Amino acid sequence: MSTNIDHLKEEHHHQPSGLMRWITTTNHKDIGSLYLWFSLLMFFIGGFMALIIRAELFQPGLQFVIPGFFNQMTTMHALIMIFGALMPAFVGLANWQLPMMIGAPDMALPRLNNWSFWILPFAFTMLLSTLFFQSGGPAAGWTLYPPLSLQGGNSMPFVIFSLHLLGASSILGAINVIATILNMRAPGMTLMKMPIFVWTWLITAFLLIASMPVLAGAITMLLTDRFYGTSFFTAAGGGDPVLFQHIFWFFGHPEVYILILPAFGIVSTIIPAFARKKLFGYDSMVYATASIALLSFIVWAHHMFTVGMPLAGEIFFMFTTMLIAVPTGVKVFNWVATMWKGSMTFETPMLFSLAFIILFTIGGFSGLMLAITPADFQYHDTYFVVAHFHYVLVPGAVFAVIAAVYYWLPKWTGKMYNETLGKVHFWMTTVFVNITFFPMHFVGLAGMPRRIPDYAVQFTDFNMIASVGAFGFGLSQLLFVYILLSTLKQPVTAADKSWEGAEGLEWTLPSPAPYHSFDTPPKVD
Amino acid sequence: MKGTNSTILKLSLVVVAMYGFSYALVPIYDTFCEITGLNGKTNSVAYTGNDIKKDNRFVTVKFISNVANSAPVYFEPVVTEMTVQVGKPYNTHYVMKNNSGRQLHTTASPSVTPGKLADHFKKIECFCFEQQTIKPGERVDLGIQFVIDNDLPNNVGDIVLSYTMFDITDKVVNEMSKL
Numbered sequence: 001m002s003t004n005i006d007h008l009k010e011e012h013h014h015q016p017s018g019l020m021r022w023i024t025t026t027n028h029k030d031i032g033s034l035y036l037w038f039s040l041l042m043f044f045i046g047g048f049m050a051l052i053i054r055a056e057l058f059q060p061g062l063q064f065v066i067p068g069f070f071n072q073m074t075t076m077h078a079l080i081m082i083f084g085a086l087m088p089a090f091v092g093l094a095n096w097q098l099p100m101m102i103g104a105p106d107m108a109l110p111r112l113n114n115w116s117f118w119i120l121p122f123a124f125t126m127l128l129s130t131l132f133f134q135s136g137g138p139a140a141g142w143t144l145y146p147p148l149s150l151q152g153g154n155s156m157p158f159v160i161f162s163l164h165l166l167g168a169s170s171i172l173g174a175i176n177v178i179a180t181i182l183n184m185r186a187p188g189m190t191l192m193k194m195p196i197f198v199w200t201w202l203i204t205a206f207l208l209i210a211s212m213p214v215l216a217g218a219i220t221m222l223l224t225d226r227f228y229g230t231s232f233f234t235a236a237g238g239g240d241p242v243l244f245q246h247i248f249w250f251f252g253h254p255e256v257y258i259l260i261l262p263a264f265g266i267v268s269t270i271i272p273a274f275a276r277k278k279l280f281g282y283d284s285m286v287y288a289t290a291s292i293a294l295l296s297f298i299v300w301a302h303h304m305f306t307v308g309m310p311l312a313g314e315i316f317f318m319f320t321t322m323l324i325a326v327p328t329g330v331k332v333f334n335w336v337a338t339m340w341k342g343s344m345t346f347e348t349p350m351l352f353s354l355a356f357i358i359l360f361t362i363g364g365f366s367g368l369m370l371a372i373t374p375a376d377f378q379y380h381d382t383y384f385v386v387a388h389f390h391y392v393l394v395p396g397a398v399f400a401v402i403a404a405v406y407y408w409l410p411k412w413t414g415k416m417y418n419e420t421l422g423k424v425h426f427w428m429t430t431v432f433v434n435i436t437f438f439p440m441h442f443v444g445l446a447g448m449p450r451r452i453p454d455y456a457v458q459f460t461d462f463n464m465i466a467s468v469g470a471f472g473f474g475l476s477q478l479l480f481v482y483i484l485l486s487t488l489k490q491p492v493t494a495a496d497k498s499w500e501g502a503e504g505l506e507w508t509l510p511s512p513a514p515y516h517s518f519d520t521p522p523k524v525d
Numbered sequence: 526m527k528g529t530n531s532t533i534l535k536l537s538l539v540v541v542a543m544y545g546f547s548y549a550l551v552p553i554y555d556t557f558c559e560i561t562g563l564n565g566k567t568n569s570v571a572y573t574g575n576d577i578k579k580d581n582r583f584v585t586v587k588f589i590s591n592v593a594n595s596a597p598v599y600f601e602p603v604v605t606e607m608t609v610q611v612g613k614p615y616n617t618h619y620v621m622k623n624n625s626g627r628q629l630h631t632t633a634s635p636s637v638t639p640g641k642l643a644d645h646f647k648k649i650e651c652f653c654f655e656q657q658t659i660k661p662g663e664r665v666d667l668g669i670q671f672v673i674d675n676d677l678p679n680n681v682g683d684i685v686l687s688y689t690m691f692d693i694t695d696k697v698v699n700e701m702s703k704l
Contacts, residue, residue: 108529151594175536183528213540217547229696232551235634236593236691238569243554247547310561310641 023118026110027515028095029412034117035092036405040481042084042124043398047474049077054436054470057463060455070453071139072131078142079159082259083166084124086393089401090262091116091173094201096412098177100506100513101195103186103522108179116172123165130155141451143248144219146233146241150226157227160219167212174208177201186505188524192286195504196279199286200265203293204258210297211254218247242307249300257296260360260392261289263400264331267353269504270407271335274350275342276501281334288327288334295324305376314373321371325364332361347499348422352403355395355430363391366441381451384444390437395430402429402480409487410494414512417487425483428476435469567635571654572647577674579612584673585683586646590619596692597625598659603666614649614672619688621657622664630697631690632656633667638685645677646684653688656697 016024025031052073056064065073095113099106107113130137135153138144149156181202185194194202221232222244231237233244264285272279279285301309301317309317335357344350366388370376379385410416439462444450448459455463497507505522506513558566586609588602599622609615623629633653637643648654652667659665673684 109533171540175533175540178536179529179532182532209536209539210543213543214547217544221548221551229700235689236632236693236696238634240554240558243551246554247550250547250550308640 024114026106026114028099028107028110028113028517029513029515031107031113031117032092032095032097033412035088035095038117038120039085039087039089039092039401042080042088044477045128046077046080046085047477049073049080051470051474053077054467056453057455058467059464060457060460062454065453067453068136068139071141071451072137074451075138075141076127076131079127079138079163080124081393082142082255083163084120086259086397086401087166087170088120090201090204090259091170093262093266093401093404093408094173094177097408097506098180098198098201099184099517100411100509101198101504102181102184102189103505103518103524104180104184105516105518107176108184109176112172113176116169116176119165119169119172123162123169126158126165127162130158143245143252144222145248146222146225146244147235149222150234157223160223163219164216167216170208171212174205174212177205178209181205186518186521186524192283193524196268196282196285197262197265200261200268200289203289204261207254207258207261207293207296211251211258214247215251215255218244218251221247242304245304245307246301249303250297252303253300254293254296256389256392257292259397261293263356263360263397264289266400266404266407267335267356268331270349270353270403271338271357273407273499273501273503274347274353275339275344277338277342278503279334280337280340281330284330285334288330291327292324295320295327299324302371302376305373306380318371318373322368325368328364332357332364343501347406347419348417348426349403349407351423351426351430352399352406355426356399356403359395359399359430359433360392363388363393363396366391378447379444381449382444383440383448383450386450387437387440387444390440394437395433399429405484407499408506409484410498411506411509411511411513413488414492414494414510415487415490416494416498417483421479421483421486425476425479428479429473432469432472432476436466436473437469439463439465439469561641566640567637567643567646568648569654571651572649572672574647577612577647577672579610580675582611582677582679583608584611584677584681585609586671586673587683587685588617588619589685589687591687591689593689593691596629596631596690598623598629598631598690598692600688600690609673611673611677612675614670616668616670618666618668619652620664621659621667621690623659623661626661628661628694629659629692630656630694631659632693633688633690636687636689638687639682642677642681642684645674646686647672647674656693 022030022034052065053070056062056070095107133153133155135155138149138152138155138159140149140152181194181198221230224230225232225234225239231239233239233241235241268279268285299317299321301313302321305314305317366384370379370385370388406417406422443459443462446459448455492512494511496509496511498511505524508522509517585606587606588604590600590602592598592600600619602617602619604617607615607617621631635651635653637646648669648671650668650670652669657665657667
């Protein structure tokens with residue numbers, strides 16, 4: 001082991017500088033930073049597409065874009081935000097934090113780690129290039145349902161290959177995470193002593209490994225249906241388009257938990273730090289996370305209640321879906337109990353975490369409403385669904401990522417961000433996120449369908465409000481970039497333990513954290 | 526390092542297995558649909574049994590037609606509704622006309638609604654068992670012979686038989702050019 005570390009130290013001294021440093025790096029912190037910057041870039045590209053959508057929907061009629069391009073925007077916005085912004089952000093946080101939290105020098109598979117990241121820019125270049133095709137980008141929705149996706153333009157094989165690359169990147173990243181957590185923990189750190197963020201990422205990685213190959217299979221079948229004469233989903237050849245929906249959502253539902261479980265881990269780390277109390281019900285948090293993960297594999301058909309399922313199927317998927325509210329409720333109550341009688345302070349990471357709990361729970365409740373099969377026939381494919389998943393993904397997953405960045409930024413850089421600006425960023429973001437997405441509940445319940453560039457005039461007022469909110473939300477994130485950049489220009493002042501109530505091995509390291517985290521494994525008792 | 530290698534190996538096996546599972550879902554789904562009558566899948570080979578006896582129940586069968594992707598054909602049933610006796614074979618036909626200027630190859634996909642009755646709708650003869658070749662402007666009768674089996678539950682409503690006609694000319698011509 002010690003020769004190994006000497007070798008690493010040597011590498012440290014001889015590392016290339018400039019661009020080659022970032023291309024050849026195998027260091028978990030460098031790769032974590034690459035992932036995080038990349039996801040921020042994608043967040044702005046996907047956000048720009050969202051603003052095109054909201055500009056068009058500001059009033060009824062067609063103003064700015066033609067319907068075909070509008071459909072490309074809704075499709076690309078989803079693909080970019082899911083695979084480009086959120087998933088890489090969580091992998092970036094895992095890269096930075098996991099080795100520091102479990103007392104390891106680096107990730108278990110550093111070269112693979114480099115490769116997982118560097119697949120991404122190529123995949124997204126290919127995906128985004130389809131927008132410049134004569135036949136345009138993908139426009140059948142991110143779910144790629146046949147027969148529509150089979151009838152699209154030339155973008156289809158490019159989209160599928162880029163999804164294959166993204167899947168490969170995620171699977172490699174997940175293997176790395178599991179190999180690191182299972183094999184490189186400091187002596188004395190048993191599984192049930194791991195920080196909760198490590199637990200949620202371990203379970204997320206298993207979800208990735210079990211579900212991404214299923215997506216790869218489904219889109220490969222689409223590809224062979226289109227180009228090699230197979231008939232998996234082509235009714236003319238005896239195939240069944242509904243089968244695609246089953247396979248897709250068998251991947252798709254675990255995927256939505258891939259996007260939220262690491263967020264649970266982040267909030268479960270930040271709330272105890274600022275409530276200055278231990279996390280309430282650590283064991284139950286672990287078991288709740290695991291049960292959510294297991295349940296995610298048997299609820300997929302609640303995305304397709306209206307395809308014509310037998311009654312028994314609809315009832316099964318309704319009840320299993322509602323069952324997920326139980327472990328999720330355990331988590332919410334645990335967070336509240338953690339704060340109960342705590343000595344709370346409200347720094348920016350805590351504010352984002354508190355907003356997460358409240359707003360994610362709103363998204364959870366609308367999810368429960370959608371789980372009710374007979375009611376879902378009214379809500380299906382309306383803006384109510386759009387409101388639901390944006391509440392769990394934006395003030396849910398995105399808020400958790402922002403909270404994590406504020407929380408660990410002093411550890412990563414040794415520099416403290418401007419707390420006042422952080423709070424301004426929080427309040428602007430929170431106000432605008434609600435202005436954007438809350439009215440969507442109302443227009444959805446009133447029957448406005450999703451994925452349309454034009455709508456009936458009675459929906460105008462709420463759509464205008466939502467559009468104003470969306471532009472406010474987008475502009476608020478420029479403040480986030482300003483805060484990040486201005487922090488990087490500060491001198492190093494942050495304490496090793498940057499927050500009074502912070503717990504965990506990463507706070508025993510100096511700030512900024514050294515290039516190699518733990519040269520000798522710490523002792524955990 | 527040894528522990529890491531065995532972790533990688535096991536996880537890679539899971540990845541391969543789950544990729545295989547996505548393909549395994551195709552036959553699993555077909556079997557599942559067959560058992561439950563999901564999607565109104567009817568028998569895809571001719572029914573040849575002789576254990577169906579006439580009983581004195583009657584049920585209404587309705588016939589509808591669809592043309593997929595606006596293919597250039599006229600395709601309609603000659604009768605849209607029949608009251609049939611359970612257990613007695615009946616004949617009817619659909620009419621198809623080629624409205625295009627070239628020879629077309631077509632195939633029809635059947636579906637019965639409600640799906641749970643699909644299993645009781647037995648096709649003895651059906652144009653959907655094979656593909657059609659139809660000359661420009663030609664008009665053909667496409668026959669079906671069917672029987673409702675005795676296991677049909679009592680007090681069911683109408684049975685709707687739907688055919689969707691697909692133009693598969695490009696695919697057929699492609700395959701023939703490869704031969």
